[in-house]
Amino acid sequence: MLREHLTQDHGAASRKTEEIAHQINWFGEKLGLQQGHHLLDVTCGPGLYAVQLAQRGIRVTGTDFGPAALEYARELAKNQKVTDMVTIVETDVRTWNYPAETFDAALLIYGQLAVMSKDEAQTVLNGICQSLKPGSKLVVELLNQDRIDTKDSSWWYTDEKRLWGDAPFMLLGERKWYAAEKLSMERYFTIHLETGQLDEVVLNDQTYSTQEMTQMMLSAGFSQVQIYPDWDTVPLYDSQEWNVYVATK
Numbered sequence: 001m002l003r004e005h006l007t008q009d010h011g012a013a014s015r016k017t018e019e020i021a022h023q024i025n026w027f028g029e030k031l032g033l034q035q036g037h038h039l040l041d042v043t044c045g046p047g048l049y050a051v052q053l054a055q056r057g058i059r060v061t062g063t064d065f066g067p068a069a070l071e072y073a074r075e076l077a078k079n080q081k082v083t084d085m086v087t088i089v090e091t092d093v094r095t096w097n098y099p100a101e102t103f104d105a106a107l108l109i110y111g112q113l114a115v116m117s118k119d120e121a122q123t124v125l126n127g128i129c130q131s132l133k134p135g136s137k138l139v140v141e142l143l144n145q146d147r148i149d150t151k152d153s154s155w156w157y158t159d160e161k162r163l164w165g166d167a168p169f170m171l172l173g174e175r176k177w178y179a180a181e182k183l184s185m186e187r188y189f190t191i192h193l194e195t196g197q198l199d200e201v202v203l204n205d206q207t208y209s210t211q212e213m214t215q216m217m218l219s220a221g222f223s224q225v226q227i228y229p230d231w232d233t234v235p236l237y238d239s240q241e242w243n244v245y246v247a248t249k
């Protein structure tokens with residue numbers, strides 16, 4: 001998984017370096033980031049954003065439950081000589097004890113709110129809001145519900161070394177759209193051809209209308225929400241698939 005975060009061949013787990021730089025400029029502007037500010041990066045993964053922000057003088061606390069990604073984040077901070085600016089916390093962000101009024105800004109990017117149930121998403125928004133100082137802002141990136149592929153489909157392929165395995169494997173995938181819940185579910189079955197082992201991974205994408213997400217943010221305690229469709233036209237390979245929310249406490 002870590003390898004897939006770091007590759008520049010695709011942006012499936014983390015975006016490519018050039019795109020991250022564009023996003024960080026945008027975050028800096030929209031969040032009003034200044035040197036010495038303390039930012040919470042919720043689901044920080046391998047720290048690609050946290051370390052770049054730290055290099056710009058922002059203190060960052062990154063939370064995630066992936067040990068390999070977090071180990072990489074710590075090493076990256078060390079190599080870039082920003083260890084004193086980056087705090088990494090290994091935790092499940094759905095149950096983390098969010099500290100009160102600690103942060104000047106927060107990020108919850110690359111659609112990670114969507115992999116949680118609605119109740120969990122609300123709990124996380126509540127926690128983030130509680131942990132922000134008054135007047136501070138949160139950026140949330142979510143797939144635009146109107147652009148989601150709602151066609152049921154299935155596919156298969158074989159490969160040797162990519163996200164799903166390090167030796168020859170066959171991948172069987174299927175996607176199903178649950179219209180009532182507005183939920184897309186993907187199931188991946190990987191057959192490892194050398195051992196016969198079968199792995200199953202299920203990925204849920206809970207989608208939200210902009211009205212529903214705005215209401216959830218207001219319920220969490222934010223006072224206003226600004227929505228930027230099409231990733232505010234920042235040049236990303238998939239900009240038009242995303243809404244970016246900026247919620248102000």
Ligand SMILES: C[S@@+](CC[C@H](N)C(=O)[O-])C[C@H]1O[C@@H](n2cnc3c(N)ncnc32)[C@H](O)[C@@H]1O
Nearest residue numbers: 013014043044045064065066091092093094110
């Ligand atoms: C698509 S990656 C994005 C990482 C990072 N934000 C980036 O864009 O480079 C999603 C990350 O969310 C983390 N994650 C998902 N659900 C989580 C949870 N409930 N608690 C902590 N981390 C979680 C995963 O471990 C993974 O590192």
